Amino acid sequence: MRSPSEVGAEAVPLVRPLPADTFCPQSRRRFVLIAAILASALGFIDGSILAIATPAIRVDLGASFAETQWISNAYALTLSALILVGGAAGDRFGLRHAFVAGIALFIAASLACAVAPDPPMLIAFRAIQGIGAAIMVPGSLAIIAKAYPKKERGRAIGIWAAASALTTALGPVLGGVVLSAFGDGIWRVIFAVNLPLGLVSIYLLLAKVPADAPTEKRSLDLGGAALATLAFGALAYGLTSMSAEGEGQMSGPSIAAGAVLLIVFIVFERRQREPMIDLSLFRVGAFAGANVATFFLYFALSANLFYLPMLLIAGWGLSAAEVGFIFLPLSVLIALLSGPVGQWSDRI
Structure with a gap:
């Protein structure tokens, strides 16, 4: 037969369990x-x-x-x-x-x-x-x-x-x-x-x-990230070069390339199982x-x-x-x- 102290030790946990919605102890x-x-x-x-x-x-x-x-x-x-x-x-x-x-x-x-x-x-x-x-x-x-x-x-x-x-x-x-x-x-x-x-x-x-x-073990969609970086980079370069001496001729092609890459990015994201951004949200x-x-x-x-x-x-x-x-x-x-x-x- 167990003593009352042994029963009490089992009944009261020595370490207070963490709440289900946190991983970190209060201290x-x-x-x-x-x-x-x-x-x-x-x-x-x-x-x-x-x-x-x-x-x-x-x-x-x-x-x-x-x-x-x-x-x-x-x-x-x-x-x-x-x-x-x-x-x-x-x-x-x-x-x-x-x-x-x-x-x-x-x-x-x-x-x-x-x-x-x-x-x-x-x-x-x-x-x-x-x-x-x-x-x-x-x-x-x-x-x-x-x-x-x-x-x-x-x-x-x-x-x-x-x-x-x-x-x-x-x-x-x-x-x-x-x-x-x-x-x-x-x-x-x-x-x-x-x-x-x-x-x-x-x-x-x-x-x-x-x-x-x-x-969760979700994918990082590095392909989408690379396309977004290239698209925004080309657009930014095209807009910046408008005011840059000697680089104005690159403005149009850069903006066009950025627009094409942005379309490719949208098509790519729509075909991804776990896209970087859920494009259907923009219908809201x-x-x-x-x-x-x-x-x-x-x-x-x-x-x-x-x-x-x-x-x-x-x-x-x-x-x-x-x-x-x-x-x-x-x-x-x-x-x-x-x-x-x-x-x-x-x-x-």
Whole structure:
């Protein structure tokens, strides 16, 4: 006959089981949140400061206007073309593994950007940086959602969003002050600062956070990703070369090639068993309308972030610090309104 203590030991488990909707013990979840905030800061700080630093990079490297555009375009191109594949990688290999790989590639490319000797090398490293971001950006929010149970998830995502908004708001001001104080050559520090943030994030993920199991063995649709990259790259090159001296004759053929590749991409995706994007979603009016509106929104916003700093610095003679403070109201309003607007959209 067993003693009461033995019966009690069986009745009360020594280790509290995890909720079904999380892979991470409660004591480790804060490390997931800190790592995700630091990783998000890499992209947000990098992007917001780079908008102010673009004129300095152009002067320091002697870049043409077209090359200056590609320093920004190369990153956006690979990020946008591969972000869906990056999200699928988290499902296939586990979010922690994919997230760490994305951060590692991003900071390695950032260091290469920091020592780039000329515009072509910087453009190439920026493209690699975009590949890392395509894995890192979707992984940041996804690992928070998977680590926290449903009742705690909203608060964790709110903290992440607030921290991301703060880094976005402060980026242009800090970048402008640093550039004004130390000169154009200091732009390289913008990329080098990603190293400590990224290493701390990787350490927390590997040392403090348990590995999560892959959710599904879905294919990565690398063929679709390659076609999307080539199509968008050809279109971007054609549009950029319109204003480039001596390259205008390539504009028409490049745009035509991009349009053909885009059609090939659509046909390819429709025949895939597991496509990168389900094209039937665009038959839903709300989905298609939201994507069209988002396209024009970011088209206008990106143009302002790229051209306005160069106009204000090169045309109006303002300092980088002054330009940073000019951008501050925009950044602060975006930071303050992101949360409430999301809640309003849920109600609508």
